[in-house]
Amino acid sequence: MAHMRFMKWFLILLGKSVLALLSVAGVLLLVLEGWLIWHVEYGIGLPTETQLAALPATGLSVPETPAVSTCRSPRFRLSCSGQSSRPKTPVSSTTRG
DSSP, X not given: OHHHHHHHHHHHHHHXXXXXXXXXXXXXHHHHHHHHHHHHHHHTTOOOHXXXXXXXXXXXXXXXXXXXXXXXXXXXXXXXXXXXXXOSSOOOTTSOO
16 A cells, blocks of 8 residues: 555656646746847847837838939930830831941
């Protein structure tokens, strides 16, 4: 009988020890994960909550860049109105000089 009581006590102690070890390991993994996220987030320069809150609701405003004018392009020879300034008759390869 004493042998069975000792075995029961030992299994309970072993189960609680394993549970405590897993709990500590889980907490350590959470701490490690938090540290890695913090380290990577600030290492790559992500904006802070304050910077995100300062953004307008419509999103980032990108400054408008002037459109590239094709008016002076020798390849297309377009006038500023968009109409071609090339002659209407096609030029054949035999008439080129």
